Amino acid sequence: MVEAKQASGVHGEISIRNVSKTFIDAKNTEVKALQNINLEIKAGELITIIGPSGCGKSTLLRLVSGLENPNGGELYIDGERITGPHFTRGFAFQNPTLFPWKDVWHNVATGLEARGILKEHAADVDEYIELVGLTPFKNAFPHQLSGGMAQRVALARALVNHPKALLLDEPLGALDALTRMSMQDEILRIWNERKMTLLFVTHDIDEAIYLGDRVVIMSANPGQFQRIIAIDIPKPRRRNDDIFFRYKKIMLDALGVSID
Ligand SMILES: Nc1ncnc2c1ncn2[C@@H]1O[C@H](COP(=O)(O)OP(=O)(O)OP(=O)(O)O)[C@@H](O)[C@H]1O
Numbered sequence: 001m002v003e004a005k006q007a008s009g010v011h012g013e014i015s016i017r018n019v020s021k022t023f024i025d026a027k028n029t030e031v032k033a034l035q036n037i038n039l040e041i042k043a044g045e046l047i048t049i050i051g052p053s054g055c056g057k058s059t060l061l062r063l064v065s066g067l068e069n070p071n072g073g074e075l076y077i078d079g080e081r082i083t084g085p086h087f088t089r090g091f092a093f094q095n096p097t098l099f100p101w102k103d104v105w106h107n108v109a110t111g112l113e114a115r116g117i118l119k120e121h122a123a124d125v126d127e128y129i130e131l132v133g134l135t136p137f138k139n140a141f142p143h144q145l146s147g148g149m150a151q152r153v154a155l156a157r158a159l160v161n162h163p164k165a166l167l168l169d170e171p172l173g174a175l176d177a178l179t180r181m182s183m184q185d186e187i188l189r190i191w192n193e194r195k196m197t198l199l200f201v202t203h204d205i206d207e208a209i210y211l212g213d214r215v216v217i218m219s220a221n222p223g224q225f226q227r228i229i230a231i232d233i234p235k236p237r238r239r240n241d242d243i244f245f246r247y248k249k250i251m252l253d254a255l256g257v258s259i260d
């Protein structure tokens with residue numbers, strides 16, 4: 001068992017305070033990727049984030065990861081200002097960037113290796129590769145993997161560090177529907193066991209409702225939070241409950257799609 005060996009405890013409270021992020025695009029015009037974003041995320045909460053392309057979902061995750069810094073406002077984790085990346089905030093980004101010269105096993109091991117603790121945690125690498133169903137491919141190289149497999153490697157690579165906050169940017173987007181549903185359940189199981197805070201970006205309304213304690217609906221130009229909806233259905237949830245469909249209607253209305 002890998003439980004508690006590297007455990008960072010039940011932490012991961014995230015504060016996003018008045019955060020703005022502006023980029024300059026190729027035509028030298030300002031893009032307001034995020035404008036005055038505020039959110040208090042409880043430790044262990046699962047937030048799903050949905051919204052049209054370009055509304056700033058990935059930017060938000062990159063800011064929480066510390067890979068980008070805001071132009072205005074601040075981000076905190078457990079009261080500490082986020083100023084750069086840290087292994088306690090694991091992420092798997094939209095286009096998984098695996099090291100092409102490393103096989104699956106060594107890609108997953110990257111963080112442990114960088115921290116100098118790979119030797120004592122080598123079994124964890126095997127466990128997480130097994131968890132994402134890639135044991136038969138542990139010696140394969142990235143060019144030999146499908147898009148969905150690469151996403152699963154990125155997920156295992158983030159999880160193996162036992163982060164207190166896990167940031168997943170459309171992590172299941174390249175998976176077929178059945179694998180996707182079973183991976184959703186795996187992610188819920190891991191989240192439940194580890195009590196980590198989870199920020200999960202998706203384009204899939206059902207996925208947002210199935211996973212989220214709260215769903216953040218964003219709008220674009222400028223990127224803002226349009227609505228935050230608490231999903232008051234106990235977990236584990238049933239995908240075909242009436243209440244599920246009621247939330248779906250609320251979400252579609254908020255996204256400006258009518259199904260009447
Ligand atoms: N490094 C960058 N330089 C310039 N503009 C950027 C940069 N990163 C993001 N943007 C712009 O910021 C806005 C938000 O981008 P972001 O990638 O966060 O959107 P998103 O919601 O993740 O979209 P998608 O659903 O397509 O992944 C977009 O208009 C994008 O073009």
Ligand SMILES: [Mg+2]
Nearest residue numbers: 057058059094
């Ligand atoms: Mg994105």
